[in-house]
Amino acid sequence: MSTSGQIGVDNLQESVKSWITNLDSLEIYNLDRLLNKVSEIPLQNINLNNLFEFESSKPISELIVRRDPTSGQILDFYEDFRDFTEKEDTIPCLFDENQLDLKDLLYQIPSIGDGIDFSQKTSKVLKSKETFPESSTMVDLSKALFHQTITEESLLDISSQSYLDESYVNQSFLQKVSRASSGSSSPLVEDLISKRKNKKYAIMSDLKLAKSFDEIKSKLAHQWPFELDIFQKQAVYLMENSENVFVAAHTSAGKTVVAEYAIALSFKHKTKVIYTSPIKALSNQKFREFKAIFDDVGLITGDIQIAPEASCLIMTTEILRSMLYRRSETLHDLEWVIFDEVHYMNDAHRGVVWEEVLILLPDHINIVMLSATIPNHMEFAEWVGKIKQRHIYVMSTKKRPVPLEHYLYTGNSSKTSNEFYLLIDSSENFLSKKSYFKAVDVKNERTKSSAGKFGPKGTKQNVSTAQEKNIWLSLIDSLNKKQLLPVVIFTFSRKRCDDNIFLLSNLDLNTAAEKSKIHLFIKNSLSALSEEDRNIPQITHLSESLARGIGVHHSGILPIMKEIIELLFQTSLIKVLFATETFAMGINMPARTVIFDSIRKHDGTKYRGLQASEYIQMAGRAGRRGLDATGTVIVLCKNEIPDIKDLQDIMKGKPSQLESKFRITYSMILSLLRKKDMRIQDFMRRSFSEHKMTDTAESPAVYEAANIYLNEKLEYFRQKCHNESSIETCAYCNEAKMNHYYQLCAEYSQTHKEFFDKLHAKGLIFKTLVQGRVVFVRSMHKSEKKIVYKLAPVILVEAFSRDVNSALALSLDEVGVLKSGDDDLWEEDDSITNKMTSFYDKTNPQYEHLIEKLKSFKTNEIQIPLVLKSLETFKNIKNATLIKIKYADIQLISSKLVVKNSQFNFDFSFISLLDQFNEFNFMQRNIKFVQELNKELSKSTSFVNLASELFRFTESYTATCLKSENDSLLSTNLIIDFTKDLKIQDIQFVEVFDNYKRTVNNLNNFNCLDCPKFSEHFDQILVENSIQDRINYVVDVISGNSLLLVSEYRYRIEVLKKLRLIDERNFVLLKGKVALEISMAELLITELIIENVFSQMQPCEIVSLLSAIVYQQKSSQDDENYLKTSFNNAALDQGRDKMYEIAVQLNKVQAECQLQVGNEDDYVEQLNFGLVPVVYEWSRGVSFSKIKTLTDTQEGIIVKTIQRLDELCNNLKNAAKIIGDTVLESKIEQCSVLIRRDIVFAASLYVKNQ
Incomplete structure (x- = not known):
């Protein structure tokens, strides 16, 4: 620095002033010297155009458009600022192209042959011959969405407006909207429904794949020194073809082979693979196992990271979830993800993590799922395949590599140590009850308790400490003599495990050589600890016990000691291991024998019996593959012998189904709001719980198109009715009254359901729905595309019960009953409607055939006497019909019981026979034939008599209603009053019944019912509201209002706003970022x-x-x-x-x-x-x-x-x-x-x- 620029301590102000006033003295302004230095720089070839090329910085904000989710209308704009506190989280090629929502774009312009293929990186023009068939890319909703009263000619053609990919067509939605039509729906809609039905993502693996395995056996990425099982060959072959696989098999069946091959494939392809487990301890175990086979293996847990850059990473499911939310660089080049212990998804606390990971995982990543046997493995695989839009191949085997034998043990001393009673043999046959009751007799005789008082009523074991000690000493001694050690004894209490160790303090099962090995192993394992830690009481106590071949395994044991116990057990140096059920989950550590200290446990809330899946998982530890011919499972009966039904339920029962534990969490909401990749509603829609409840399409595209279309049609229909209908000028029923009447009808439907559900819950309904009871169902008559509803009485031919949801009934009309479904539309079902009176013209060729058929029946086979007493009687009952009604079809129950205690025995084949023939015009001469035929029939209750009784009842109730002031059946004595006739005093029931009566009476208080054009006017309101209901349904799906957890989501959003973690526009604030x-x-x-x-x-x-x-x-x-x-x-x-x-x-x-x-x-x-x-x-x-x-x-x-x-x-x-x-x-x-x-x-x- 120059002298003029020198700063002195004493004259600082003078120096600063000098600098400011004499800038020319600074070296930077000495141009001659500067030019001399520049001239010394060698000249280079300079391209001035490079000055125009520069990398622009990322903008600090972007302008976002907010639209109405239903109409698409622009509501406002807002500026979204870039978050500089976050790391860059955009990872190329990590997430699939469908994130760009290209699926909703048109492949071709309407009426133009060429199109664009968006699947290519560089778009290319498709040739005309490559265009998609019109039937597979368009959905004609016009015939499916509307009531038949609207003619097809009056509807606008939308064939050129709705181009929807077939994969987005939702089956349940199409079925729902197609049921709006009382006639046939569009063939195209039916075709799409059929295709959707046949589209399955879960595919049960074919046995032929095992044969195909031989073709690639020599080229496998990994070889095993043993012959693979069939399911292993199937999985390996499919994985070679980059298919997703789901293996459900018992413990020790060899599922790890499938995981090993996924790792080997990733090594071969130079990609990455992630193995996930539910708990950290299992991750550590698997790391050791895979590290012995493969070199490039890493481990990531909450407290340790080993080789995080490795090609194969072992981690917990929670770690993987965190990586997916953060879009970690670890996920680069990921080809396979292995989910082990998938049945752990049933865990109440951690189950949601599995669903989150499966939803977040990019679709292009291949999946391997390994699980114990579960009954709904196909359903679960279907869900995974659906959210990934890929096939999931399922391999399930119930075969155990080592079959099990299940025993009861009642001994309590060395004298009774051979009291083993076989219940289930190695072929899984539950033996005769003789063995069980023999055990009961022996136990009862010894305990001097009264016969029959077996079966656990509580959890207390009335056994003294001395007796407990004798039981264990004698049992273990017996197992040792029978060479049934090592044994795992499952005890559902940490304290009891520790107590049992203390009881066996004098038992020694190891030789001197084994003791030496154990001492040396423990010494080496604890060598890194300080002397003070090595002398912790638990360590010294367990070390002494382990030396004698006795161990304990539960969450209260120090982690390092648990690992010592696990490793010693694998080498058979531990002969007896007391363990809680967590030992059943994890690395393969089989024993010769498994003992259940009890088959009841406390689950944190209450004492209960073991579930079949819990028993199967723990019992699966019995039997060492390659060492034992069979595994032995023993249920210890210390005090009482469990009830035989309980034993059958847990030993032979089905495992628990895989259930969704999906729930909304604050962390989930904040993560999705910050990333903006997926709406929380879409996230919920893809959950397993929503899959089980609905079949909602993955993309709302079809609903958005339907919403626009429906609104257009509703407006068109209203305009059409305004021009043609007289409802607005009607003196009886204007539009407001009819809409009110429609709402009351909807309210009646709800109260009717509540009332009959209450009857069903109390069991009262079955006391009245007996044979011969007259009940009212709602019938439907169609005439010129108009629908008229009315109540019609029928007689029950069969009784209802808790196990029977439908019954035959006799009606005087062709009653159309409601099919099971969501829509309140009544349709005829010809397949269950059979004529009870049939008359045929003798001149018809089929007549002789009918006679021969009828005569071929023996007299006792025909139990439907068609007794016809007169032509007048026939006129009254000529339309008598046998129909099948469901419990939900019944609207009212009458007090009329036509025939008491009658046996309605009839031959259904006879009904079928009459139904095979066409109905001909009635001819009087045929009456004689029927009368002659009836002479040969048995004289049971006549259906004609029943029909006549029903006809008289119909006339009676019609006359009674005409006399009644409000035309209400409930105001007459023809209908059962449950509160009076059955003397029901329950307050809640009375309230429900009163509410039901109120809605029925409200329906009868409208003068619009007197309108001569009531049917026409109500039909108009019905169609209009039907369309509006479907619009509401579509809007709910688009907005997410129909989701199971949408209310909870909204409540949690309000909590986050109130606490200022997010703002009013759902932007994540600073507190929200902290919470993340x-x-x-x-x-x-x-x-x-x-x-x-x-x-x-x-x-x-x-x-x-x-x-x-x-x-x-x-x-x-x-x-x-x-x-x-x-x-x-x-x-x-x-x-x-x-x-x-x-x-x-x-x-x-x-x-x-x-x-x-x-x-x-x-x-x-x-x-x-x-x-x-x-x-x-x-x-x-x-x-x-x-x-x-x-x-x-x-x-x-x-x-x-x-x-x-x-x-x-x-x-x-x-x-x-x-x-x-x-x-x-x-x-x-x-x-x-x-x-x-x-x-x-x-x-x-x-x-x-x-």
């Missing part, structure tokens, strides 16, 4: 951060307070005590009070927004301050053995809580970055450092040295 970084109790922790609750706290205080959110295990101490007593730390006391206050406020906000919260969102219920003192001392450096003395919580639970705390700290650290709070970020970082030490974060043995 949190994986648990996101609203509570976000409020704690925003309100600076942690600002004055030390790291050890912060992390201990956070344990109240993470700790899920209830201790024996009352949690309310921690709200009343002091922690002897002012910061902790204040933090606890503030956390509790915020939790109460959050619950209040949710209640104000009408949200019914469960345990997941009840923030007060989630708080548990039981481990705050423990974590506080741990973060201050106190040893694990000492902090254990502060609580009765088991060691494994403490470790799991602190590990989860570390994951939560990582979340908070990211949240602190979002708001720019570097002080909080530093404190949270220090929290992790303080707790990440010693045995709590000891490396997993499955990943050690990997």
Whole structure:
């Protein structure tokens, strides 16, 4: 720097003034020197055009159009600003092209032959011969959407307006709108419905594929040293062709082979594969297993990452969900995703994660799903295939590699140690009950209890400690002699597992050599721990027990000790293992025998019997493939023998169906609102729960087109009626009255359903719906495309019951009854309508054939005497009809019982026979033939007599109604009054019945019924409202109002707005971005951060307070005590009070927004301050053995809580970055450092040295 530019300390002001006033003295203005330096630079070839090429920066905002979801009309514009706090999350080629919604574009212009193929990267013109057939690309809705009173000529032709791809045509919707027509619908619509019905995504794998496997066997990406089973060959062949597969098979059936081949294929193709498991422990186990086979394998869990860039990554489903929401770079070049233990989707807490992942996963990624046997595997596969628009090939096998034998054991000492009673043999045959009752007799005789008092009535086992010890010692000794060890004993209580270990403290099952191996293995496994940690009481106690060949496995055991037990068990060094049911899920660790300590358990809410799926999963651990011919399963009967029905249900019952656990969460809403890739309504629509309830199309395109079309037709129809109809000038029924009448009819339908549902629930309905009872159904008559509804009496020929939903009835008219469906339209069903009186012209050639057919029947085979006493009688009953009515068809129940205690025995083949012939004109001479025929028939109750009774009843009730002031049947004594006749006093029932009577009476109080053109006018209103109803239905589908969880979604949106996580336009605000970084109790922790609750706290205080959110295990101490007593730390006391206050406020906000919260969102219920003192001392450096003395919580639970705390700290650290709070970020970082030490974060043995 020049002298003039030198800054002196003493004359700073003078120097600054000199700079400002003498700029020429600066070197930068010395042009001669500058030009000399430039001249020294060698000249280069310079292209000035390059100056015009520059990479423009991404705009800070974009203009977004907001449209009406139903009409498409532009409502307003808003500016969406780019979020600079996020990482760039646009990953090319990760998500499919259908994100651009190209499916809704036209492939060809109407009436022009050429089109554009959007499937190519570079669009090309299609030749005319390549254009799609018109029948497969257009939907003619004109005939399907309207009532027959509208002539086809009056409808506008939309053939050139609606180009919809066949895959978007929704079957249930087309069926719904086509039922609006009482006549035949468009052949094109029927064709599309048929195609939609036949379009299945789930395909059961063909056995021929196993034969095709031999053709590619030599070219496989991976080879096995054994012959593959059939289902394995099928899966491998399909995966070679890049198909999705779903394998449902028993434990140890060999499903892992399928996963291995997906990994091998990805290695061959130089792509990536992800294996997901439901829990972290299983991920660790699978990492060790796959690492022994393949080289490039990585592991990502909440607390550890090993080779995250590997081609094969093992992770939990939650980790994969997070990656999908964040569009992680890890997902680049992903070809396969393997979902193991898919049946775990039934888990109430984690099941939703599986659905989220399957919905978010890009369609081009291949899927392998592995599951235990489930009864609805095809339904589940159909759902996955549907949301992915790809076939899912299903392989299911019920064959066990090692068959099982199931026993009852009643012994209690060495003398009775051979009391094994076989219930189910290896062929899965439930043996005779003799074996079961023999066990009951032996048990009853020994316990001196009265016969027949077996079967669990509670959960208490009235067995003393000494008796319990004798049972286990004698049973294990017997199994050892029979060479049935090792054994897994499933005990549904951690405490009982530990107690049983103590009872067997003197039992030794291992040799000296085995003891030496165990001691050496434990020593090596614990070598990385400090001496103090190696001497933790649980470790020393378990080490001694393991040396004797006895182990225990449950969540209260330290993770490193659980892994030691698992690895020792795999080598058969543990002979007896007491375990909770979590041991049944995970890596293949079979035993020779499985024992059930009980077949009842507490599920967190109540004591209940085991479900068949739970029993099957645990029993599947019995039998070692390649070692045992059969596996042995024993149900221990300590005190009482379970009821035989309960045993049959769990041993031979069907496994639980895979049910959707989908629910809306705040995190899900915020993630989808931020990314804007998919509306939350579309996300819900793709869930498994919606699939089970509806068959909604994936794209709303067909509904949007139908909505526009329906609105046009409604307007056209109204204009047409205005020009032609006289309803507006009618003195009886103007349009307002008729619309009111229509609404009352709709209200009647609802109250009728509620009333009859109530009757059905109380079982009262079946006391009245007996043979001979007259009931009223609504009949439909069609004439010149007009429909007239009326009530028609029929006589029940068959009785209804709880198990019978339909019955035959006799009617005097051709009654059209309502088919099962959603629409309130009554249609004739000729297939179930059979003539009871048929007369044929003798001159017709078919007459002789009929005579021969009739005479071929024996007299006792024809039980329908067609006794005709006179021609006058025939005129009254000539239209007598036998119809099939359903429970829902009945509108009223009369007090008339025509024939009591009659047996209506008739031969259905005779009815069928008469139905085969055409009906001819009535001829009087045929009466004689029928009369002669009747002489040969048995003299049972005459249907003609029944028809005559019905005719007389019809005349009677008509006359009675005419005399009644309001023409209501309910006001006469012809209809049963359930509250009086059956003397029902139930208040709720009386209210429902009164409401039902009110709606019926309201219908009869309209003078519009006196209108001579009532049928015509009502028909107009019926059609208009029918179209409007369909418009409402379509709008609901488009807007998402028809979804199961739409109300909850709206409530949660209101909560987020009230808490200012999103604004009024559903844009994610800063608080919302903070919440997105949190994986648990996101609203509570976000409020704690925003309100600076942690600002004055030390790291050890912060992390201990956070344990109240993470700790899920209830201790024996009352949690309310921690709200009343002091922690002897002012910061902790204040933090606890503030956390509790915020939790109460959050619950209040949710209640104000009408949200019914469960345990997941009840923030007060989630708080548990039981481990705050423990974590506080741990973060201050106190040893694990000492902090254990502060609580009765088991060691494994403490470790799991602190590990989860570390994951939560990582979340908070990211949240602190979002708001720019570097002080909080530093404190949270220090929290992790303080707790990440010693045995709590000891490396997993499955990943050690990997």
